[in-house]
Amino acid sequence: AQSVTQPDIHITVSEGASLELRCNYSYGATPYLFWYVQSPGQGLQLLLKYFSGDTLVQGIKGFEAEFKRSQSSFNLRKPSVHWSDAAEYFCAVKPGGYQKVTFGTGTKLQVIP
Amino acid sequence: AAGVIQSPRHLIKEKRETATLKCYPIPRHDTVYWYQQGPGQDPQFLISFYEKMQSDKGSIPDRFSAQQFSDYHSELNMSSLELGDSALYFCASSPLAGGGNEDNEQFFGPGTRLTVL
Numbered sequence: 001a002q003s004v005t006q007p008d009i010h011i012t013v014s015e016g017a018s019l020e021l022r023c024n025y026s027y028g029a030t031p032y033l034f035w036y037v038q039s040p041g042q043g044l045q046l047l048l049k050y051f052s053g054d055t056l057v058q059g060i061k062g063f064e065a066e067f068k069r070s071q072s073s074f075n076l077r078k079p080s081v082h083w084s085d086a087a088e089y090f091c092a093v094k095p096g097g098y099q100k101v102t103f104g105t106g107t108k109l110q111v112i113p
Numbered sequence: 114a115a116g117v118i119q120s121p122r123h124l125i126k127e128k129r130e131t132a133t134l135k136c137y138p139i140p141r142h143d144t145v146y147w148y149q150q151g152p153g154q155d156p157q158f159l160i161s162f163y164e165k166m167q168s169d170k171g172s173i174p175d176r177f178s179a180q181q182f183s184d185y186h187s188e189l190n191m192s193s194l195e196l197g198d199s200a201l202y203f204c205a206s207s208p209l210a211g212g213g214n215e216d217n218e219q220f221f222g223p224g225t226r227l228t229v230l
Contacts, residue, residue: 032218034218036221041201041226042223042224043203043221043222043223043224044156044203044221044224046218046221049218090155090156094219098144098161098163098168098169098207099169100146100158100161100169100171101146101148101156101158101205101219102158103155103156103157104155105154105155106155
């Protein structure tokens with residue numbers, strides 16, 4: 001069964017600083033990988049996804065993520081954080097086909113002025 | 114573009130009551146998934162349907178049941194509600210199988226927030 005680890009429960013960064021959120025997955029083959037963002041009380045918004053091909057994927061809101069097979073990682077990055085990025089971020093993994101998505105436990109991002 | 118529709122968006126029930134949550138997938142999506150997100154938790158998979166048949170089952174209580182109808186919409190029925198059922202319930206849908214990567218993405222609805230008092 002697949003699993004996802006997000007080692008950082010909370011991260012605080014200053015506005016304008018760079019951001020990296022860590023995600024490690026466990027799965028027998030290369031899974032399909034996703035990053036979602038959730039504001040308090042809101043739904044899940046897809047930031048980006050990796051299926052195959054170029055290991056550096058670009059998403060919305062200036063986010064990008066890099067798939068590293070050797071490290072089983074899919075870390076999310078943003079060069080300059082905005083106050084509106086404060087939210088909870090979930091890394092997720094899914095095998096091919098009609099399989100469930102497994103989410104990590106999430107990382108709460110706080111942005112300070 | 115059309116998105117997944119969930120109704121109601123908010124629901125307040127008393128303990129031991131029943132609740133029915135509805136999910137309308139994106140047109141031409143034939144697979145529906147239900148997830149439960151408790152307060153401060155990550156979403157947990159409950160159950161899924163493909164072509165109106167149950168395809169997978171997660172940590173869904175026996176008090177809950179679900180089905181997918183001929184128009185592909187799905188309903189999650191919850192009976193004997195408990196305080197611990199208070200959560201955000203997401204529905205997601207996937208498109209028809211046809212090759213390519215797109216059939217691996219699940220499109221999430223806005224969720225139904227259930228509060229059990």
